[in-house]
Amino acid sequence: MLPVRFLALLVGVVFSLQCLANQPNGTPTKFIPDQGYLAWRQKLLDCLTPLRLMCIAAHPDDEDSETLAFYRYRYGVRTSILLANWGEGGQNEIGPELYEELGVIRAHETMEASRLVGTGRIYCLNQKDFGFSKSASETWSFWDHDRALEEMVRILRIEKPDVLITNHRFGTGHGNHQAIAGLAVQAIPMAASPECFTGQIRDEGLLPWKVQRFFQQVRHHEGLPGEPFDASVPVGEIDPLRAVAYQEIASEALLRHRSQGVKGIWNQVNQARITQPENFFRSVLDKDFSEPLRDLFEGMKGAWWLESEEPAAAFSKLLPASDTANGPFQYAILDAMKFLGQDSSRFEHSLNRAVEILSASPDSSTIKPETLLEIPGEMWGLSLEVHCSEDPLVPAQESIFSLIVHNQGPAMVVVDSFDLAVPTGWLLTPIKQESGSLGPFKQAEAHFLVKPASDALPTQPGVVDLYRSRQPFQPQIEHA
Numbered sequence: 001m002l003p004v005r006f007l008a009l010l011v012g013v014v015f016s017l018q019c020l021a022n023q024p025n026g027t028p029t030k031f032i033p034d035q036g037y038l039a040w041r042q043k044l045l046d047c048l049t050p051l052r053l054m055c056i057a058a059h060p061d062d063e064d065s066e067t068l069a070f071y072r073y074r075y076g077v078r079t080s081i082l083l084a085n086w087g088e089g090g091q092n093e094i095g096p097e098l099y100e101e102l103g104v105i106r107a108h109e110t111m112e113a114s115r116l117v118g119t120g121r122i123y124c125l126n127q128k129d130f131g132f133s134k135s136a137s138e139t140w141s142f143w144d145h146d147r148a149l150e151e152m153v154r155i156l157r158i159e160k161p162d163v164l165i166t167n168h169r170f171g172t173g174h175g176n177h178q179a180i181a182g183l184a185v186q187a188i189p190m191a192a193s194p195e196c197f198t199g200q201i202r203d204e205g206l207l208p209w210k211v212q213r214f215f216q217q218v219r220h221h222e223g224l225p226g227e228p229f230d231a232s233v234p235v236g237e238i239d240p241l242r243a244v245a246y247q248e249i250a251s252e253a254l255l256r257h258r259s260q261g262v263k264g265i266w267n268q269v270n271q272a273r274i275t276q277p278e279n280f281f282r283s284v285l286d287k288d289f290s291e292p293l294r295d296l297f298e299g300m301k302g303a304w305w306l307e308s309e310e311p312a313a314a315f316s317k318l319l320p321a322s323d324t325a326n327g328p329f330q331y332a333i334l335d336a337m338k339f340l341g342q343d344s345s346r347f348e349h350s351l352n353r354a355v356e357i358l359s360a361s362p363d364s365s366t367i368k369p370e371t372l373l374e375i376p377g378e379m380w381g382l383s384l385e386v387h388c389s390e391d392p393l394v395p396a397q398e399s400i401f402s403l404i405v406h407n408q409g410p411a412m413v414v415v416d417s418f419d420l421a422v423p424t425g426w427l428l429t430p431i432k433q434e435s436g437s438l439g440p441f442k443q444a445e446a447h448f449l450v451k452p453a454s455d456a457l458p459t460q461p462g463v464v465d466l467y468r469s470r471q472p473f474q475p476q477i478e479h480a
Contacts, residue, residue, distance in 0.1 A: 054161035065250035072118035089129035133175025236277025381409025418446035
């Protein structure tokens with residue numbers, strides 16, 4: 001796939017006009033989500049490390065998109081965001097909606113922005129955004145501390161991040177910022193303790209999880225120039241495959257928060273980014289580093305890039321050919337990356353080998369074989385549409401889910417069956433399924449009757465009347 005800048009030159013005026021129409025203030029798009037070979041390579045790269053990075057922020061647009069984009073796109077680190085609330089206390093520059101209605105808008109802006117930086121998991125504590133706060137104590141007079149702490153511990157145990165980062169500081173800045181940063185310090189040791197929130201372990205099947213490091217960003221808008229630091233991330237570097245800097249990707253993501261773009265503030269923020277090509281971090285948990293770390297993940301198993309920027313060279317050092325415990329899967333993925341776009345038969349052979357290894361030991365990895373199998377399906381021109389008769393779903397109310405497979409490729413394929421997974425306690429009844437041979441430019445359909453459990457909780461603020469329920473939202477919003 002050609003870099004976006006070259007692609008823009010090739011497709012010319014049509015692309016440019018489309019960008020202008022889609023961007024606020026007529027700002028041309030510099031970066032679009034990965035497609036084709038670039039997206040397939042990223043899925044393979046994601047398989048090479050189990051490491052996870054979570055950014056903690058008070059409101060939408062407070063997240064460190066630069067660092068998230070750097071680690072996801074450069075090294076395949078799984079990234080996530082944890083918010084205190086959906087920012088319903090902010091202003092709205094694009095319409096009349098305020099409060100809960102604004103929270104709905106900002107939730108979807110956050111999901112749109114996170115797609116650009118490659119972050120597929122967004123969590124929210126669902127605490128009230130009451131506007132600007134002068135102190136952490138004022139914030140906690142509005143927020144439910146015990147509930148927020150329990151939810152953060154739960155989310156840490158669900159997501160299992162190795163490293164936490166935040167832009168927020170203790171004792172200075174917005175009171176909401178101070179509160180969420182302080183809450184993380186409390187939650188980290190509790191998430192690791194089997195004695196804390198034992199119901200999560202006993203009733204929900206979660207396990208204690210130890211976060212290895214927690215970093216606060218320094219030398220930025222809530223910090224001071226020249227502050228000491230324990231690690232830095234070169235977010236100003238150019239991504240060699242996408243021909244944009246990680247800062248530019250973050251800038252595009254920030255522009256997606258359209259409702260908060262008062263008086264061109266996002267353009268001002270983005271202009272200021274280029275004056276600091278590195279993000280600097282100070283460790284919160286461990287302050288005994290004799291010298292700055294080379295990387296946020298230095299010393300952790302799975303940080304292959306500290307051996308070499310090139311995955312194949314790194315794993316030739318980390319996994320000798322005689323290493324049968326971990327080597328086969330990693331080598332199969334590396335072979336698939338090597339043959340992607342070069343030799344389709346050898347690529348498919350390597351990918352099938354990786355899928356077989358995963359299928360033989362499904363509990364040994366967080367990677368699902370289905371994720372890898374999506375790649376050849378997309379290559380062959382197969383796509384899946386999912387439609388629901390009701391939006392949003394309502395507890396104990398039946399809806400019809402329609403699954404449509406399109407064969408847009410030149411080859412004949414065979415549809416064996418359709419399967420729709422639903423949460424525990426939901427009722428699933430097949431209505432109709434089409435199977436058998438599927439010729440070029442044909443489609444096959446399946447329809448299921450789905451009835452959510454009567455006690456099913458809302459998952460995101462999709463509409464106003466579900467925004468502030470008596471029970472908190474499920475902590476996970478996953479779109480990737």
